[in-house]
Amino acid sequence: MACMKLGSKADAFQRQGQAWFCTTGLPSDVVVEVGEMSFHLHKFPLLSRSGVMENMIGEMTEKGEEKCVIQLHSVPGGSKAFELVAKFCYGVKLELTAMNIVYLRCAAEYLQMTEEYGEGNLIAQAEIFLNQVVLRSWKDSIRALETCEDVLSEAEQLNIVKRCIESLAVKACTDPNLFSWPMMEHGPMQSPGGSVLWNGISTGARPRSASSDWWYEDVSNLSLPLYKRLISVMESRGIKAENLAGAVMHYAKRYFPGLNRRQTISESSTRVAPLSFTNAPSEDEQRLLLEEVDNMLPMQKGMASTKFLFGLLRTAMILQASPTCKANLEKRIGMQLDQATLEDLLMPNFSHDVETLYDVDSVKRILEHFLVLDQATGGASPCSADDGQIMGSPSLTPITMVAKLMDGYLAEVAPDVNLKLPKFHALAAAIPDYARPLDDGLYRAIDIYLKAHPWLTESEREQLCRLMDCQKLSLEACTHAAQNERLPLRVVVQVLFFEQLQLRTSIAGCFLVSDNLDGSRPLRSGLVASNEGGWVSAVRENQVLKVGMDNMRIRVSELEKECSNMRQEIEKLGKGRNGTWSTMSKKFGFRMKSQMCSAQEGSVSSQSRGESKLDKLKFQGKHAKQKKEV
Template sequence: MGICCDLEVDVNGEEIFFVNKRILASFSGRLSELFGKLVSTTSHLKVIFHDFPGGAKGFELILRFCYNNGKINFTPCNIILLESAANFMEMKRLPDLTEQMEKYFEGIHRWTWPELVLCLKQCQDLSAAPNSSTILEKFLNIFVAKLAFLNIASPCTSSSAISSSQFSSDFSSDSVKSYSSQATWWFEDLAFLNINLFEKIAHAMLSKKFDHSTICSFIFYYQKSRFLRASPATKKVKIIEAVINLLSLLDTSSISSRGLFYLFSLAVFLKISKSCKMKLEALVGSKLDEATIDDLLVPSPRGKKYMFDVNLILRLLKSFLVENRFSTRRLNKVVCLMELYIAEVSADPYLKASKFTELATSLPDLARGSQGRIYLAIDMYLKRETEILDQMCNIERKVEEMKANLKNQDIEIA
């Protein structure tokens, strides 16, 4: 005799299931409470779920668990989803189910790398779900610990060293993408992460004392792989802000200068928050001696007549001088860079004399006393100003001559 299907369940509008009310209610506290309060004259009921974790796939797992008298086979592909769905349904036997999950989870060291990544993708799918999994955070910590165990930060780690460890079975040659001396083989596998999970993983790496250079490389890889595909602009802003916030937590010595200046070139055209803007300028300023002249030729803000954003460069210079005023080697590099910059902006007819003076006098006397090219830049600017004044005088003289000629011809001048 077949099981009576007297309950219709609409799961997130994806699929409709016809199930046995008694069986589900015997396991689900959520349905048991609902049916206990319901007074109905009909034996057929309908329940609509709008935010069921994992949708139809998650509900199918619950059905298997309930119809099999509380037993189910756990896999890396379903454990996070099952627990999240069980929490949602307020399973009466949840403590028993949780114990089963915990026991299975103890064997995570036997999971292959693809299984770990699949589980991570499931974590991402469920991270925004109501009553999200309590195992999720635990898994993230274990996942990052696995990467840390492999000494990803150390390019000297060999496959033989890995195979001799207690975790040899989970990262064998057929489960890891040809692991070699490269410390970045896993970057591509994690490029699918959304911003929220990316930030969680990066923070977990910091807590696990990952090498900051490796974290920095991962951050820049993620930024480049996601930024160009991001749309609309608000998503681009979110990516850039997340990257800036994470970089601000790293040792500045570990941050790639080229990656930082590329990030800088992207950020100047986006409306990022004031706090992120300040963090980025502090980072760029700290590495100003490693910049090129092209890095500094930032166009002026929209609506301004002058060619380049001189105020921005002055802020970067100020940030650099805070910590490097007496570092002769680094300071000399910045002096040479600023001389080139002043020479470039001196050709701007809209650059005010006060702003040019601020640029020319922004470096400490120690630096300016040993460098002569800056005076040549000042001379270039003064000559340009003189030429402009001469042009204005010539224009005024010609206007006066025209007025005189017209007057001689008895033409009234307005």
């Protein structure tokens, strides 16, 4: 820390209890009381440097008082500052530092220590040291600004606060690699390696690299009002938004330990409160800090991490921050919801009005912000399973990522018995249909909700199941749904129908592959090597195809049995209900047994075609071998 030495005389001050005495050999003729401390001094050194002391001593002398008692309880900096002022008046050696310069400058102004009362008076000396030393150093500017808290009104009048903030803002907004600060204060060189030249000779050292966050920790020691002003000045000077957001995040994590889970208890216990409170901050003070952090953060996507924003939102709910603050945080999260995790969304409900375990309302508002922004920016690109975009593929769009995230969230909140159907339904329906390439995740969430809410009526179950598209269920999900007793009967029938369609489509695809193999691998007798390689490859593919068709035939047979059993059950239930099965058959427009039988016949035909092709290839291979021997 830089310093400036004043005076040349030896220290002649001694302290005895709550009193200071000047041991110059002359009896004291004036007593100056500052707070609880009294200074036994002499008139001439004081009135020759201070206009205030001259006036007060003159008034005492006119009254005929031999020993003057002067009270200066309002002097800036208190007794410690006046002690240094008294030493300056006596010409005793003292040092001006960044830690005492603000007190001395304010006290000198208060005491009117101008050039009129002596050349090189304290005001002039303090200004020289402040401008030429302190404000040119990053660390000294920080220390001086911190001491302004104790004499804030006087420091504001003398523009000391403004000058320190301007100095810090300029340095933070400038590339530190262009100048020696602040790296020089921590050692500008590091070894080994490098090629830094000094007078043409390599020193073996290299400049220490500086990252953009080098100033975050230093400014986090400032109180909230001064920190706000510093951030505002930096913003007006065009500092990068990401640097500004990083500094605010660092400041918030320092005073809200819950936002930084890696922080240890010992570290958090040694932190100084930002609002200058001596004891633990109250809820009102924490709420004020949280709302100011929200105001300082740039309202841009990606400036703050999603996990950090969720931490702020949870803290805002606990502290019952203003609705505006919580709405801003929800909007910030909504702008980058595709970067969130399921753990982030599971926010406990701190409201006394709602009985649900998790805050579903807040998540729904966050989702609405995301959908509005996604549609406005054109980021919502419709896709489906037919387009080849499935969950987990690298080509996922933000909307499909959010859809998968919300399906997982719905599955987590579904077991809550206090979660009403309209709220669950609204959250699930908010995701557009094109955002879900598959509806397996939605089906899982609905199934969990139906299991946790067995008292739902048949119409309510049907209303909930209308959210999913049976055509977008995988074969595994269809198999589970076909045996799910919690689903309405109509939904089960739909699932069986579309599962059969998927199987028939798969079988037809196998036939198409078989036909392509017949025409795309001609065996030319002139190329023996090609014949043998093609024959071996065709045999392998036919074997794989045969196994696949056998599995499909078995599955179709199982589905036929299940459908037959279901039909018998429905006929039993339909007795006395005027032909329930015929009505359902007309409504869905299909005959399941006949379709399944046709699918089974197709699989048998496919098997015979595969076997005939295998015999054909064996014959051609044998013929080629005989020709080779000849």
